[in-house]
Amino acid sequence: MSARGSLQLVPNTLDFAAPGEPARLDELLPLGVIRTASRLQHWVCENARTTRAFLKRVDAVCPLERALQELSIVELPRPRKGGTEPESTDLGALLAPALDGHDLGLLSEAGLPALADPGAALVAAAHAAGIRVVALPGASSIALALAASGMNGQSFAFVGYVPVAAEARSARIRALEAVSRRDGQTQLLIETPYRNAALLEALLAHLQPATALSVSVGLSLASGFTRSDSVSHWRQRPTTLPADIPAVFAFLARR
Amino acid sequence: MSARGSLQLVPNTLDFAAPGEPARLDELLPLGVIRTASRLQHWVCENARTTRAFLKRVDAVCPLERALQELSIVELPRPRKGGTEPESTDLGALLAPALDGHDLGLLSEAGLPALADPGAALVAAAHAAGIRVVALPGASSIALALAASGMNGQSFAFVGYVPVAAEARSARIRALEAVSRRDGQTQLLIETPYRNAALLEALLAHLQPATALSVSVGLSLASGFTRSDSVSHWRQRPTTLPADIPAVFAFLARR
Numbered sequence: 001m002s003a004r005g006s007l008q009l010v011p012n013t014l015d016f017a018a019p020g021e022p023a024r025l026d027e028l029l030p031l032g033v034i035r036t037a038s039r040l041q042h043w044v045c046e047n048a049r050t051t052r053a054f055l056k057r058v059d060a061v062c063p064l065e066r067a068l069q070e071l072s073i074v075e076l077p078r079p080r081k082g083g084t085e086p087e088s089t090d091l092g093a094l095l096a097p098a099l100d101g102h103d104l105g106l107l108s109e110a111g112l113p114a115l116a117d118p119g120a121a122l123v124a125a126a127h128a129a130g131i132r133v134v135a136l137p138g139a140s141s142i143a144l145a146l147a148a149s150g151m152n153g154q155s156f157a158f159v160g161y162v163p164v165a166a167e168a169r170s171a172r173i174r175a176l177e178a179v180s181r182r183d184g185q186t187q188l189l190i191e192t193p194y195r196n197a198a199l200l201e202a203l204l205a206h207l208q209p210a211t212a213l214s215v216s217v218g219l220s221l222a223s224g225f226t227r228s229d230s231v232s233h234w235r236q237r238p239t240t241l242p243a244d245i246p247a248v249f250a251f252l253a254r255r
Numbered sequence: 256m257s258a259r260g261s262l263q264l265v266p267n268t269l270d271f272a273a274p275g276e277p278a279r280l281d282e283l284l285p286l287g288v289i290r291t292a293s294r295l296q297h298w299v300c301e302n303a304r305t306t307r308a309f310l311k312r313v314d315a316v317c318p319l320e321r322a323l324q325e326l327s328i329v330e331l332p333r334p335r336k337g338g339t340e341p342e343s344t345d346l347g348a349l350l351a352p353a354l355d356g357h358d359l360g361l362l363s364e365a366g367l368p369a370l371a372d373p374g375a376a377l378v379a380a381a382h383a384a385g386i387r388v389v390a391l392p393g394a395s396s397i398a399l400a401l402a403a404s405g406m407n408g409q410s411f412a413f414v415g416y417v418p419v420a421a422e423a424r425s426a427r428i429r430a431l432e433a434v435s436r437r438d439g440q441t442q443l444l445i446e447t448p449y450r451n452a453a454l455l456e457a458l459l460a461h462l463q464p465a466t467a468l469s470v471s472v473g474l475s476l477a478s479g480f481t482r483s484d485s486v487s488h489w490r491q492r493p494t495t496l497p498a499d500i501p502a503v504f505a506f507l508a509r510r
Binding site for chain 2: 009011013014023024026027028029030031032112113114115116117119120121122123124125126127132133134135136137138139140142143144145146147148149150151152153154155156157158159160185212214216219220224225226227228229
């Protein structure tokens with residue numbers, strides 16, 4: 001038996017920017033996940049303040065084993081310019097509690113850690129150090145958006161962000177559409193919320209009219225929706241996207 | 256306001272083949288999802304028998320609004336040889352309850368419907384018929400395996416199954432590794448459980464020694480694990496995979 005603790009990948013809710021009082025956490029996450037979270041005394045996260053808010057929601061369902069102010073909550077190093085992952089030397093220190101035998105939680109701001117979110121380098125460092133990694137069941141907005149799109153769920157790619165500069169953006173969109181047509185592969189992308197409308201405009205300008213385009217906004221919010229339609233229909237009847245709620249974009253070219 | 260009902264994509268648990276009594280459903284799924292499921296009186300699914308078992312688990316947490324035997328439970332048409340999706344004419348009949356104003360649930364055998372699972376054509380038909388599609392929050396084994404792998408979560412592709420025939424399989428694995436190296440894209444694949452060991456053997460035979468390979472088995476089961484290591488380490492210290500539990504394979508080539 002190893003005396004090491006595990007790294008628990010704790011899913012967060014997707015109710016980002018939901019108005020009013022947050023729902024009870026067991027409405028949005030499985031009780032098993034909340035119970036595990038209530039026992040963890042060491043956390044790595046993107047943002048300590050929002051992690052404390054999450055832990056208060058945990059406490060309201062499953063009382064924390066230790067008081068909030070006694071917990072160790074450490075932020076991931078900020079990614080450097082260009083989005084490269086932090087140095088592995090920084091990550092070793094974050095894993096110290098697990099090496100000392102304590103289970104360690106990794107939490108992102110929404111959805112699953114390490115998926116379209118920081119944390120993958122920490123997970124890789126954990127594997128390299130012989131620390132058991134456990135992904136607790138929770139929702140990913142990318143996976144939900146794909147399911148809601150009605151597009152090919154047997155072959156899909158998440159490609160992250162496309163370039164912001166107009167020429168590079170249109171070239172990238174056309175290249176992804178060519179891959180989608182050749183392989184029958186659904187392409188998924190995201191954008192910073194305030195650029196949602198600009199990305200939609202670029203997709204409508206550069207994709208072929210028969211290509212299917214789906215946009216999922218505010219998944220798991222009451223105000224959320226998924227529209228999945230041909231590019232030509234989108235052009236005829238545009239939808240205005242909110243600038244303050246994350247959206248996931250998916251498209252599949254007609255073969 | 257539309258008088259149409261919605262299509263609710265209901266996540267199933269991942270505790271496939273778990274030994275003993277199943278856990279209470281709220282241990283594994285959010286209460287909000289279970290409550291929504293308890294109200295639905297029309298279901299489309301892969302397997303009516305396992306759907307009734309799921310609904311009994313729902314009933315134990317949130318009593319069903321109507322008795323189980325009064326619910327309409329219809330199976331998706333079997334995919335034809337070659338895995339092509341069913342005809343849209345078959346799907347129209349399945350959507351009839353939603354067109355008549357009833358909310359309709361779509362359930363798969365595990366995880367999210369329509370993601371590496373049947374149902375995408377039904378979701379597409381719902382969009383085409385103006386039926387609102389709602390993806391309820393739940394776990395996808397593909398997304399969890401990616402998070403647990405520690406590999407690139409900013410760019411990844413799920414490619415489904417690779418060919419079974421040896422020569423086509425090795426060619427496909429090498430082609431996917433070339434894409435992974437060129438684009439820095441994590442490649443995810445699955446196999447029928449009884450062929451888990453054969454797929455692992457093929458990956459170890461055909462991937463480069465420095466390529467990172469991750470296998471997640473029985474995610475969300477107590478016996479589940481994720482091993483993420485270089486191909487050369489996998490070759491030195493092999494892991495035996497179970498033949499009766501689904502596994503997700505991921506790899507990322509060294510650039």
